Amino acid sequence: MDxxxxxCFVPFITLPGVYAPQDDTALLADALRxxxxxxxxxxxxxxxxxxxxxxxxxxxxGEVTAVDISRRAVxxxxxxxxxxxxxxxxxxxxxxxxVTGRSFDLILTNPPYVPxxxxxxxRRGSARAWDAGHDGRLLLDRICRDAPGLLAPGGALLMxxxxxxxxxxxxxxxxxxxxxxxxxxxxxxxxxxxxxSRQSWLHSQGLTAPDEExxxxxxxxxxxxx
Numbered sequence: 001m002d003x004x005x006x007x008c009f010v011p012f013i014t015l016p017g018v019y020a021p022q023d024d025t026a027l028l029a030d031a032l033r034x035x036x037x038x039x040x041x042x043x044x045x046x047x048x049x050x051x052x053x054x055x056x057x058x059x060x061x062g063e064v065t066a067v068d069i070s071r072r073a074v075x076x077x078x079x080x081x082x083x084x085x086x087x088x089x090x091x092x093x094x095x096x097x098x099v100t101g102r103s104f105d106l107i108l109t110n111p112p113y114v115p116x117x118x119x120x121x122x123r124r125g126s127a128r129a130w131d132a133g134h135d136g137r138l139l140l141d142r143i144c145r146d147a148p149g150l151l152a153p154g155g156a157l158l159m160x161x162x163x164x165x166x167x168x169x170x171x172x173x174x175x176x177x178x179x180x181x182x183x184x185x186x187x188x189x190x191x192x193x194x195x196x197s198r199q200s201w202l203h204s205q206g207l208t209a210p211d212e213e214x215x216x217x218x219x220x221x222x223x224x225x226x
Contacts, residue, residue: 013079015072019049019129023189024110024217028160029056031185031219035158037062037106044102044150046095046109046143049129051077051088053108058086062106066090067098070128095139096146103152111139113161114194117201130194134205136165144173151179154226160185163216164207174222185219 014020032053037043039061045054048066054077058064066088068074074092081088091098095111112121116131121138132138140161147157157179159170163186171181191213195202202208 013076013083014050015076017126017129018070018073018076019047021050021052022192023187024160024162025049025052027185027187027217027219028053028108028110028158031158031160031221032056032060032108034184035106035156035221041105042103042152044099044104044107046107046147047111047139048077048090049073049110051080051090053110054088054090055081055084055086057106057108058084058088064088065099065102065104067093067095069094095142096150099150102150103155104150105152105155107147107150107155107157108159109143109147109157110160111143113137113140113165115164115198115202115205115207117198132165136162137169140165140170141173144170144177148174148177148179148222148224151224153224156221156223158184158219158221160217160219163218164202167218167220170220174220177222179222179224181220181222183218184221185217187217188214189217190214 037060041062043057043062043064045066048068054064054066077090112130112132113136114130115136122128174181
């Protein structure tokens with residue numbers, strides 16, 4: 001996908017090991033552009049990486065808090081916000097832990113969701129930005145469980161992930177939390193290097209066909225009643 005039209009996707013700083021904006025980032029940004037966002041709306045970006053989506057929300061007047069577990073990602077996002085002249089608060093922490101007790105009008109998240117041969121999350125290295133256990137849901141399930149409690153009345157969650165990780169489980173968990181859900185974006189994209197390297201394993205797990213070379217990305221919107 002050509003990202004040249006998204007100025008927030010050309011960050012000034014991208015550090016080694018930090019997830020750079022890709023197709024999933026662009027798809028979530030498309031959903032964000034169509035999302036009503038009042039000036040001063042409280043926005044949370046979970047797993048901010050370079051801060052691309054946080055900056056996009058800040059440009060629309062949101063009061064943005066961005067979280068990432070990676071020290072390098074926090075540094076990159078802070079530098080990018082400073083260089084862009086945007087007031088984004090970037091904090092280090094594990095998913096929602098740093099914002100416990102707060103509420104938000106909009107939560108954005110592009111978490112690690114790639115099915116991986118390892119059953120546990122990597123503790124270091126680049127793979128920490130995408131690997132998420134055998135079914136890709138180690139972090140998705142935590143977000144689906146915990147994020148609804150941080151939404152203000154009328155607030156919404158926008159989440160992007162691969163259909164390889166299961167679209168229906170995400171919808172089911174969010175509905176069980178009392179949210180109204182909708183699939184707002186979906187796009188088929190070629191496998192990147194990580195999925196190409198795992199084609200045999202993905203097929204052995206029943207996640208892909210033998211000759212499959214594309215994955216479907218989805219953006220799910222979940223809203224708390226006003």
